[in-house]
Amino acid sequence: xxxxxxxASIKLPVxxxxxxxxxxxxxxxxxxxxxxxxxALESQRQRERLENAAGLxxxxxxxxxxxxxxxxxxxxxxxxAALPADAAAMVFDGQGVRYARGVPLPYFPHVPPLxxxxxxxxxxxxAREFRENDLAGAAEAYRRLxxxxxxxxRAAALMRLARCLRKQRKLQxxxxxxxxxxxxxxxxxxxxxxxxxxxxERFALFQMIGDPDAASREASALDAALRxxxxxxxxxxxxxYRESTPHASPKPAALEFAQAVEExxxxxxxxxxxxxxxxxxxxxxxxxxxxxxxxxAAIVGRVDTLVAASDAxxxxxxxxVALEDPSGRAAWGSLPAAGPQAVKTFRETGLPWTLxxxxxxxxxxxxxxxxxxxxxxxxxxxMVLVIAAASYFVFRAVNRELCVARLQSDFVATVxxxxxTPLTAMCHLTEMLDEGSTPxxxxxxxxxxxxxxxxxxRAMVESxxxxxxxxxxxxxxxxxxxxxxxLTAQVVAEFRxxxxxxxxxxxxxxxPPGSGSNGFSIRADREAIALALRNLLDNAVxxxxxxxxxxxxxxxxxxxxxxxxxxxxAGIPPAEQRDIFRKFVxxxxxxxxxxxxxxxxxxIAEHIVKAHGGRLExxxxxxxxxxxxxxxxxxxxxx
Ligand code: ADP
Numbered sequence: 258x259x260x261x262x263x264x265a266s267i268k269l270p271v272x273x274x275x276x277x278x279x280x281x282x283x284x285x286x287x288x289x290x291x292x293x294x295x296x297a298l299e300s301q302r303q304r305e306r307l308e309n310a311a312g313l314x315x316x317x318x319x320x321x322x323x324x325x326x327x328x329x330x331x332x333x334x335x336x337x338a339a340l341p342a343d344a345a346a347m348v349f350d351g352q353g354v355r356y357a358r359g360v361p362l363p364y365f366p367h368v369p370p371l372x373x374x375x376x377x378x379x380x381x382x383x384a385r386e387f388r389e390n391d392l393a394g395a396a397e398a399y400r401r402l403x404x405x406x407x408x409x410x411r412a413a414a415l416m417r418l419a420r421c422l423r424k425q426r427k428l429q430x431x432x433x434x435x436x437x438x439x440x441x442x443x444x445x446x447x448x449x450x451x452x453x454x455x456x457x458e459r460f461a462l463f464q465m466i467g468d469p470d471a472a473s474r475e476a477s478a479l480d481a482a483l484r485x486x487x488x489x490x491x492x493x494x495x496x497x498y499r500e501s502t503p504h505a506s507p508k509p510a511a512l513e514f515a516q517a518v519e520e521x522x523x524x525x526x527x528x529x530x531x532x533x534x535x536x537x538x539x540x541x542x543x544x545x546x547x548x549x550x551x552x553x554a555a556i557v558g559r560v561d562t563l564v565a566a567s568d569a570x571x572x573x574x575x576x577x578v579a580l581e582d583p584s585g586r587a588a589w590g591s592l593p594a595a596g597p598q599a600v601k602t603f604r605e606t607g608l609p610w611t612l613x614x615x616x617x618x619x620x621x622x623x624x625x626x627x628x629x630x631x632x633x634x635x636x637x638x639x640m641v642l643v644i645a646a647a648s649y650f651v652f653r654a655v656n657r658e659l660c661v662a663r664l665q666s667d668f669v670a671t672v673x674x675x676x677x678t679p680l681t682a683m684c685h686l687t688e689m690l691d692e693g694s695t696p697x698x699x700x701x702x703x704x705x706x707x708x709x710x711x712x713x714x715r716a717m718v719e720s721x722x723x724x725x726x727x728x729x730x731x732x733x734x735x736x737x738x739x740x741x742x743x744l745t746a747q748v749v750a751e752f753r754x755x756x757x758x759x760x761x762x763x764x765x766x767x768x769p770p771g772s773g774s775n776g777f778s779i780r781a782d783r784e785a786i787a788l789a790l791r792n793l794l795d796n797a798v799x800x801x802x803x804x805x806x807x808x809x810x811x812x813x814x815x816x817x818x819x820x821x822x823x824x825x826x827a828g829i830p831p832a833e834q835r836d837i838f839r840k841f842v843x844x845x846x847x848x849x850x851x852x853x854x855x856x857x858x859x860x861i862a863e864h865i866v867k868a869h870g871g872r873l874e875x876x877x878x879x880x881x882x883x884x885x886x887x888x889x890x891x892x893x894x895x896x
Contacts, residue, residue, distance in 0.1 A: 270652070273648060273649075273652040276648065277644065277645060277648030277649070277652070280644055281641050281644055281645055281648075284637060284640055284641055284644065285637070285641055287637075288633070288634065288637030288638075288640075288641075291633065291637075292630055292633060292634060295626070295629070295630055295633065296630065299626045300597065303597055303616055304597060304599070306574050306575075306576070306616070307574075307576060307597065307598070307599030307614045307615070307616065308599050309574065310570055310571070310573075310574035310576045310599070310614055311599040311600070311601045311612055311614045312601070313570050313574075314570050314571075314578060314601075314612060314614070315601050315605075315606040315608060315612055317563075317570060318563055318564070318606075318608050318610075318612075319606065319607065319608060321562075321563040322532055322543065322545055322563065322608065322609075324341075325341060325344075325543075325545045325556045325558060326532075326545045326547065328340065328341075328346070328556060329545065329546070329547045329549070329554040329555075329556065330549065330554070332346040332347075332348060332356075332358070332554040332555075332556065333348055333549050333551060333552065333554040335348070335356055340358060340359045340556070341556070341558045341562055342559075342562055343359075343360065343510075343558060343559045343561075343562060344359050344360065344556055344557060344558030344559070344562075345357065345358070345359040345360040345361075345362060345514050345518070345556070345557045345558075346358045346359050346554070346555070346556045346557075347362075347518070347554070347555055348551075348552050348553070348554050348555075349367075349525075349552060349553055349555070350551075350552035350553065352369045353365060353366075353367040353368050353369050353489070354366075354367070354368075354489060355552060357486070357489075359556075360510065360511055360514045360557075361484075361485050361486030361487075361511055362486050362511060362514055362515045362518060363483055363484065363486050363490070363495050363499075363511050363512060363515050364490045364491060364492045364494070364495035364496075364515050364519075365489055365490070365491060365515070365518065366491075366492075366518060366519040366522035367491070367522065368489050368490060368491040368494075370448070371445035371448055371449070372409060372445060373409065373413070373445065373447075373448070374407065374409040374410045374413050378402065378410060378413075379399075379402065379413065379414070379417060381398065382395050382398035382399055382402065382417065383395070383417070385398060386417070386421055392421050392424055392425050393425070395417075395421050396418055396421040396422060396425070399414045399415075399417045399418035399421060400414075400418055401414075402414035402417075403415045403418055403437075408441060408444045409444065409445065409446075411441070411444075412438060412441050412444045412445070412446040412451045413446055413447075415434055415435075415437050415438040415441070415446075415451075416438055416446050416447060416451075416454065416455075418434045419431045419434035419435045419438065419455075419458065422434055423462070428462055428465060428466050429466075431458075431462055432459055432462050432463070432466075435455040435456075435458045435459045435462070436455070436459065437455075438451050438452075438454065438455035439451065439452050439455035439456055439459065440452075441455075443487075443488055448494075449488075449490075449494055449498075450482075450487075450488040450490075452482055452487075452488070453479065453482060453483075453488065453490075453498050456475050456478055456479040456482070457479060457498060457501050457502070459471075459475045460472050460475040460476050460479065460501075460502060463475060476502045476503055479498065479502045480502055483495065483498055483499055483502075484511070486511065492515075492519065495515075510540070513536050513537060513540060513542065514536075514542065514557055516536070517535035517536045517542045517544065517557055518555075518557060520535050521533055521535055521544050521546075521555075521557070525546050525553060525555060528546075529547070529548040529553075530546060530547040530548060531545070531546060532544065532545050532607075532608065532609045533609050534560070534580070534582040534583075534588045534609040534610055535557070536560075538586065538587045538588060538589075540559065540561070541559075541560040541580070541582075541588040541589050542557055542558065542559060542560060543557070543558060543559075543560050543563060543609060544556065544557045544558075560580065560588060560589050561589075564578065564580070564589055564590075571617070575616060575617045576599075576614045576615065576616055576617055577590065577592055577614065577615050577616070577617045578590055578612065578613070578614055579591055579592045579612075579613045579614075580610035580611070580612060580613075581610055581611040581613065582603075582609065582610055582611075583603050583609065583610075583611070585611075588610055589610070592613055592614075592615045596615050596616070597615065597616065598613055598614065598615050599612075599613070599614045599615075600612065600613055600614075661840075661841065664840070664841030664842060664856065665841055667841065667843075667856075668841045668855055668856060668857070671853065671854065671855050671856075672717075672721070672855055674853070675717060675853065675855065676714070676717065679710040679711075679713045679714045679717075680714065682706070682710045683707060683710045683711065683714070686703050686706060686707050686710070687707070689703065690703065720788070720857075720861065721857075723788065723861065724840075724857050724860070724861050727861065727864045727865075728840075732785075732864075732868070734781075734782035734785055734868055734869070735782050735783075735784070736780050736781060736782055737780070737781070737782075737783070738778055738779075738780055738892055739778070739779060739780070739781055739783055740777060740778055740779075741767075741777040741778070741779045741781075741811050741813075741818045741820055741889070742767040742768045742769075742777050742811045744781070744783055744786060744787060744790075745765070745767055745790065745809060745811045745820050746765060746767060746769070747787070748787045748790045748791055748794070749763055749765045749794070749809055751791075752791060752794050752795075756798060759798065759803060762798065762803070762805070762806055762807050763794070763798075763806075763807050763809060764806055764807065764808045764809065765809050765810075766808065766809065766810035766811070767809070767810065767811035768811075777811055777812075777813045777818045777891065778818075778891065778892040779818050779869075779889050779890070779891060779892050780869075780890075780892045781869055781889065782865075782869075785865045785868070785869075786820075786865065786866075786869070786887070786889075788861065788862075788865065789861065789862035789865040789866055789873075789887060790820060790822070790862075790887065792858035792859065792861060792862045793822040793858075793862060793885045793887070794807065794809070794822055795858060796822075796858060796859070796885070797822050797823070797824035797826070797883075797885075798824075799850075799852045799854070800824065800826040800827060800846045800847070800850060800852065800883070801824040801825050801826030801827070801882065802825070802826065805824065805825035805826065805882075806824075806825060807822065807823070807824045807825075808822075808823045808824075809821070809822050809823075810823075813891055815891070816890060816891055817888055817889065817890065817891055818888075818889050818890070818891040819886050819887065819888050819889070820886070820887045820889075821884055821885065821886035821887070822884070822885050822886075823882060823883070823884035823885075824882050824883055824884075825881075825882040826846065826882050826883060827846050827849065827850070827879065827880065828846075828877045828878050828879040828880055828881050828882055828883055829844060829845075829846065829875065829877040829879070829883055830844075830845060830879050833845060834875055834877065837859055837875075838859050838860060838863050838873070839860060840856065840857050840860040841855070841856040841857065841860075842856050842860075843856040859873070859885075862885075862887075866887050866888070866889070869889055869890075870889070870890050871887060871888045871889035871890060872888050873885065873886070873887055873888070874886045874888060
């Protein structure tokens with residue numbers, strides 16, 4: 258509202274926005290650029306770190322596999338100096354695996370058929386057994402053959418003897434015969450090692466005769482033989498014996514190796530040398546092989562043992578590593594799908610995997626850069642805030658000063674105008690008196706008018722001087738105990754006289770002077786309080802219709818004495834109710850009613866009331882009138 262009045266200040270907010278906005282925007286932009294650059298730099302650094310780590314890791318893995326490859330000639334010689342931990346080494350040729358070391362494989366991809374004795378050796382005895390059903394005779398014949406020097410013949414004879422005894426229900430003898438056969442270990446019989454054949458039968462026979470302990474011992478022995486990979490079996494044979502014994506459990510690890518070798522077997526046949534990835538994703542395996550003059554040597558080992566050596570790299574570079582075999586299957590570790598990655602393909606590195614690296618979650622550097630960026634952003638935000646706040650306060654101060662300056666110039670114009678009116682009247686009157694042309698009967702009237710104008714002028718000058726003194730803090734108050742009711746009655750009476758035409762508008766509600774009551778005793782400078790009250794009365798009359806009443810009342814409530822002036826005028830909008838107490842400020846009522854004034858009446862009144870330790874209150878609703886109240890501390894002791 259004030260702005261509307263002082264049109265020039267409309268441009269001030271725009272100016273403020275421009276002046277404060279430019280540095281704020283520039284700073285914001287600078288901050289944003291800096292953060293962007295920092296982020297770009299950080300991601301560049303991260304990429305470099307990932308690339309470096311990937312390069313180092315690839316070299317480490319390559320070195321690991323190369324170390325295995327260096328062992329291959331020694332494997333071929335049958336003396337691998339130091340096989341890597343948890344690895345299987347083997348030598349094979351077209352006939353199958355010739356030599357195996359390290360992790361015992363329960364089965365092999367290719368096992369040449371085992372030799373068997375000539376069937377004709379057993380023709381006669383078998384004729385007795387099957388055709389003539391002469392089991393005793395057949396057993397005798399087998400027993401004879403079992404004492405032969407050739408282990409192949411001996412084993413075959415023992416197996417047949419045991420069979421015969423079993424048919425004769427001589428189970429203990431059959432068990433004993435199988436026992437002898439079991440002792441022949443790897444001597445082939447019926448296409449399998451003797452021990453496996455014999456132990457499987459003994460297990461069944463012990464169960465048959467009701468000796469579970471002995472049966473379980475046999476089962477364990479068979480299981481141990483399978484688990485230790487004591488014999489070179491093919492997968493079918495291994496499966497057969499494994500299933501025919503309860504709780505047979507070759508170590509899963511060894512099975513994984515056997516499966517990997519089986520998986521790699523065709524590749525080994527085709528390629529003279531190479532590196533490959535195999536095994537399950539949870540515990541992947543790697544293999545190296547080379548064809549040498551005497552056959553092919555191969556080592557299959559755990560990827561963990563290779564990658565474990567690279568743990569330090571992962572730790573130092575704060576990266577997570579995953580390996581993928583050439584078909585894209587995860588071979589080791591896993592990575593989050595999103596985020597930056599460094600990739601080294603198997604083609605670039607010559608490794609059997611594609612390497613993928615991402616920054617580890619606990620990447621301290623990233624964390625540090627994030628908090629650095631946060632700090633930077635917070636710093637910039639704070640600076641922007643400080644600049645904005647400082648600009649705002651400067652704007653407010655400047656705006657206020659400008660407002661005061663404008664109000665002051667308005668005030669000077671108004672005061673000059675106010676002075677001119679009585680001066681013109683006085684000038685006019687004195688000229689008439691000087692000319693002596695005035696009829697003698699009118700003289701008293703002119704003198705009264707002259708006195709009135711002189712008083713008005715004096716009151717104005719006094720008021721201005723008072724205001725000047727108050728502003729400078731030099732106004733001295735002559736405090737004395739006085740009756741608020743009497744003082745009010747006196748001011749009202751004088752004011753009525755002053756506005757003689759509309760005197761009946763003023764209603765006074767106060768104990769009549771000398772009525773015996775203490776008249777609401779206060780300690781005050783009578784002149785000053787009278788001036789404050791006069792200003793309020795003056796406003797009430799000025800800003801309300803001539804036909805309306807102005808009600809002045811003096812009341813006391815406990816420690817407070819109040820003198821209020823209520824009118825039925827246009828009222829004061831809530832937005833103005835604070836500002837009107839400031840010097841030179843004139844409200845909407847003054848403009849709407851085109852009332853002359855200087856805008857210092859309320860400022861003076863408030864100044865005086867405060868100097869008395871009281872306050873000046875206003876209650877007003879537009880259209881309903883206003884009520885100004887001087888609240889003063891009541892004087893407890895009185896005469
Ligand atoms: P002035 O009367 O010379 O303008 P004041 O300081 O006495 O200066 O008053 C400031 C403003 O407060 C006035 O311009 C007017 O808008 C408003 N005002 C004061 N008293 C009243 C009233 N009784 N009714 C309505 N408006 C009032």
